[in-house]
Amino acid sequence: MLNLTDLRQALAARGLTPATVVPESSAGRADEAGIRPARLEEGSALAWYPVGEPEPWPGPLAFLDGVQRSVLLAYAGSAPLVVAEVAAAVRQRCDRRLRTVLEERRLLAIARPAALAAAGDLPAGIRTVALPADEPAHPVRDLANASRAVDQARGELELAVGDRYRKGSDGWLVVDGSLTESPAWAADPRMLGVSKSHATLPFEGPELDRYLRLPCGHRSSIYAPATRSLTPIRQWALRLWPWEGKDVFHGLVRVDVAPANGTPAVADMLSRRLLAERAPLSTPDQRWDRLLYGIHSVETYLRAGGRPFG
Numbered sequence: 001m002l003n004l005t006d007l008r009q010a011l012a013a014r015g016l017t018p019a020t021v022v023p024e025s026s027a028g029r030a031d032e033a034g035i036r037p038a039r040l041e042e043g044s045a046l047a048w049y050p051v052g053e054p055e056p057w058p059g060p061l062a063f064l065d066g067v068q069r070s071v072l073l074a075y076a077g078s079a080p081l082v083v084a085e086v087a088a089a090v091r092q093r094c095d096r097r098l099r100t101v102l103e104e105r106r107l108l109a110i111a112r113p114a115a116l117a118a119a120g121d122l123p124a125g126i127r128t129v130a131l132p133a134d135e136p137a138h139p140v141r142d143l144a145n146a147s148r149a150v151d152q153a154r155g156e157l158e159l160a161v162g163d164r165y166r167k168g169s170d171g172w173l174v175v176d177g178s179l180t181e182s183p184a185w186a187a188d189p190r191m192l193g194v195s196k197s198h199a200t201l202p203f204e205g206p207e208l209d210r211y212l213r214l215p216c217g218h219r220s221s222i223y224a225p226a227t228r229s230l231t232p233i234r235q236w237a238l239r240l241w242p243w244e245g246k247d248v249f250h251g252l253v254r255v256d257v258a259p260a261n262g263t264p265a266v267a268d269m270l271s272r273r274l275l276a277e278r279a280p281l282s283t284p285d286q287r288w289d290r291l292l293y294g295i296h297s298v299e300t301y302l303r304a305g306g307r308p309f310g
Contacts, residue, residue: 002107002123004083008074014120016074016081038202038223041234041262046207048218051238051268054276057172062092062101062165063294065176066158067302070150072143076115079137082146083126084108086154087302088161090173091294098297102161103305108153110146112137129153155181166191174277176295179233179256186231186258192270193233193256196290198249202226202235212248214239219255219271222262234262238271240278241289251289 008018040046070084089103109122110129122128131145158175159182165173172190179185179193202223203211214220220237233256241251255270279291288296 002083002126004071004073007083007123011074011081011119014118016076016115016118018074019072019080033199035201035204035208036226037204038225038235040221040223042222042264042267045221046203046210046223047221048210048214049221049264049268050218051271051275052217053272054278055269055272056276057273060092060094060169060171061294062090062169062171062173063098063176063292063298064088064090064158064162064165064173065295065298065302066154066161067299068150068154070110070146073109074119075139076111076118077137078139079112079115080139080142080146081109081111081115081119082143082150084110084146084150084153086150086157087305088154088157089298089302090161090165091298091301092169092171093294098294100301102165103302104157104161105305106153106157108150110149112142174292174294175256176298179258180225180231183231186233186256189258189260191258192261194274194292194295195254195256196287198252198254211237212252213243214252216240216242216251217275219267222264222267224262232259233257234259236267236271238274240275246289249290253290 012018066088068086070082072080073083074081085107087105090101091098092101107126108129109126111131112133113130116128116130129149131142170190175191175193177193177195179191185191201208202225211220214237216239218239222234222236225235236255238253238255239251240253243250277292277294279288279293279296
C-alpha cells in the first residue's frame with residue numbers, strides 16, 4: 001500500500017503543505033464538447049438501419065481498457081503535487097470465460113519541476129512527471145495540467161498494452177474508446193473501438209436530432225469523422241438500449257472501425273455482435289447502458305487490483 005499519510009508527513013518535514021482534495025480527474029478523462037461535421041459514407045442523408053437480433057461473437061474475443069485515479073498530495077508553495085495511478089489490461093474470452101492476458105500499472109508523481117525537487121526522494125516505483133513551468137505557478141491551472149498528464153499517461157499505457165497484445169494475437173480486439181489513438185489501430189481490420197462519450201458530435205441541426213434519436217437495435221449511417229487524415233476510420237452510432245423516457249445519450253455508443261470494415265454488411269454484423277455483448281441490467285455502474293460486459297470486466301479487474309492509497 002502507498003501510505004499517503006506517512007508520505008504527507010515526510011513532505012511536511014521538507015517544507016511542503018499536505019493537502020487531501022481529490023482532483024476531478026479521478027473519475028476519468030475529460031473531453032471538450034463540440035461538433036465536428038462528418039462526411040456520410042452511406043446514403044445521401046443520415047438514416048437509421050435496423051441491424052437484426054443480437055448475434056453471439058464467434059471464437060475468442062478480447063477487450064482492452066484502462067483506469068486512472070489521482071489525489072492531491074501536497075503543495076510546494078502554491079504549486080500542487082498530485083499522485084496518480086494508471087492501469088491498463090486486456091482480458092480475453094474463450095469458451096465463455098474471461099481471463100486477463102496482459103496488465104500494466106504505473107504510479108506517478110506530477111508537479112512542476114521545482115515542486116518535485118522540493119519533495120525530494122519519493123517511494124520506490126513512483127515515476128515523476130514534470131508539468132510545464134513556462135508560466136507562474138497557478139494552482140487551478142496546474143491541477144488542470146496534472147489532469148491532462150494523467151489522461152495522457154493512461155492513454156500511452158493503453159496503447160502499449162494493446163500493441164503488446166496485437167503482437168501475439170490476430171483475433172478480434174474491442175477497445176474502450178477510439179481507434180484514432182494509433183495509425184496501426186485505425187487500419188487494423190480485427191480491431192473495433194466503442195466510445196461511451198459523446199462530447200464531440202458528428203452532425204448538427206436536423207441531422208443531429210436524427211442522430212440522437214436513433215432507436216434501440218438500430219445503427220446510424222456510416223460516416224467518416226472530420227480531421228482524421230493520419231488515422232482515417234469509419235464510424236456509426238449504435239443504440240444498445242431504448243432511450244425514450246430517459247436521455248438521448250442513454251444506450252448510445254459510437255463504433256470505430258478500419259475503413260476496410262466500413263461497409264453496410266459489416267456494420268450490421270458487428271452491430272449485432274455488440275448487442276450480444278451488452279452489460280446486464282444489474283451491472284452496478286452508472287454507465288451500464290453504454291457498457292459492454294467485457295469492458296466492464298476489465299475495469300472491475302483493474303480497480304480491484306489497484307494499489308491502495310492509505
